[in-house]
Amino acid sequence: MEFEPLGESMLLVRFGDAIDVDTTQRVHAAAKVLRAAALPGLHDLVPAYASLGVAFDASTWDDGRKPPWCNLVVRIEALLERAATDAGAEAAACITIPVCYGGAHGADLAAVAAHAGITIDEVVARHCAVVYRVALLGFAPGFAYLLGLDPLLHMPRRAEPRLRVPAGSVAIGGAQTGIYPRELPGGWQLLGRTPLHLFDASAASPALLAPGDRVRFVAIDAARFDTWPRSGGAA
Amino acid sequence: MSLRIVKPGLLSSVQDRGRRGHAALGVGHAGAIDLPSLAIANALVGNTAGAAALEMTVVGAVCRFERATRIALCGAEIDARLDARTIGGWQAIDVQAGQTLDCTRFVHGARACLAVRGGFAVARALGSASADLNAGIGPRALAAGDRLDFGDATTGGASDGFGEVERGHSSDHRGIRSGRAGDPREVQGGRASDTWEVQGGRASDRRHIPFLVDSRRWFDADVEVPLRLMRGRHHDALDAASRRALFGAPFRVARDSNRVGLRLEGPVLHLAQPLELVSEAVTDGSLQLPPGGQPIMLMAEHPTTGGYPRIGQLAAADLARLGQRRPGDPVRFVECSLDEAIAAERRQRIELDLLLTAIRERVHR
Structure with a gap:
């Protein structure tokens, strides 16, 4: 564990330098501990692949002598040390996401199949075979980066990003797969589209997915996509 | 109805101190760019620190007040006119219903905050009134004809002539409304906030104590400073x-x-x-x-x-x-x-x- 102050009111707690499931799980465990501790003057927690950003109010942690971030580090170290001993494996929520693969909803499905040297059906089967883990939400509100993509499906981003990727698009970017929560510009390869709403700022629980959640995809046909209830609950 | 945007200027949006606590969902904080100016403007009109103000950019807005209030302009230096009168920044100014404020001409700086007594009553999204234009959260950028209601985000203070508070009209006081008659579309859906409207007091009540902030510490027109x-x-x-x-x-x-x-x-x-x-x-x-x-x-x-x-x-x-x-x-x-x-x-x-x-x-x- 390593601490890096990012300016005067953000602290990065770093657990590693690479993308791997164990490191990400440590990040999520630490976020959970800090959230539960409800430390004063913490504005936000920003879990990422290998680090946890802690946005804090400098005045709350300023004793007029030591830099505020040093005072915060002392508290965080104590909290995480205690938590390390009872970090039991915990069953995270598993959310099933219906996806209409290919056709108008997945413009790059054939290109992904060609890149992997397999059939379209096999791409869909492999994409649906894995239980993914939400590593982080970033880029845009509700945009989930999922870990666990089958290595055969890894594919670089498009050379020319699209100006408009439709909301709900399920896509591949390098070693990751993710879902566009709303219409956004983007360079990921589009496999298909889910009728679910990933993000709604006016909802009590705005994001369908949270860091640490498990996710699996299930294929639906275009007719099912079109008739999916507009309220968009999980499958 | 409290304030109507006649011209929005280059980019005018409602901003408060920002949206906190949702970063783990990928939601950024937005909020005013010049936070000290926002805080000072809010204090000058007797608002709480979290009140929502108007942030204007490079070419400011022209707006008409449909209700008397008290305002403060902080941040960029503007050649601002209240009807024909030139008004300064960094001080509280009383405004009458029917007056027009023209903030078009920025002299120095890029961003100014216009605070009104009580703040702007727009629907909050994830705890904040701030427009996050990039993420599409909160109110959109303001357009000509939009109307903003005044809120009740004051710290109290009965002697300022604005102590007379009356229950606002009910259901449709929710924030920005587009100006076309019969088209009360909202920018953001939201609960009808129970708006408390601030009534302009009688002129004799307005024992306004001028307070002019020394702005040099908070705004420097010299763009060469490293x-x-x-x-x-x-x-x-x-x-x-x-x-x-x-x-x-x-x-x-x-x-x-x-x-x-x-x-x-x-x-x-x-x-x-x-x-x-x-x-x-x-x-x-x-x-x-x-x-x-x-x-x-x-x-x-x-x-x-x-x-x-x-x-x-x-x-x-x-x-x-x-x-x-x-x-x-x-x-x-x-x-x-x-x-x-x-x-x-x-x-x-x-x-x-x-x-x-x-x-x-x-x-x-």
């Missing part, structure tokens, strides 16, 4: 020429800068070798280096995470100063240590607290 920059985590990965250029060469604020970030034109910066980076949290003032070599300084609407090399971090005490630079304005960096930046932030915070306390004592006397 900004304090700490080395970022990946600073040492820059090649030698780029390291020299970062702290020596002049940059300029690029045209395509916005509330997400200021792009800096100038010498193209290079890494000595490419870096394999994993996305992690970023913050206001983080200086990122995308592959093109033109650095981007992150501002209030930045995404929560970023994967580009972080070559610098602006001292928080200089964030508002940078936010006041316009496209084309020069930007120079001078190196500062984290401890120096922390000391500067502490000094600025204490000065601001003292000023806000002094203003509140006057407002409530």
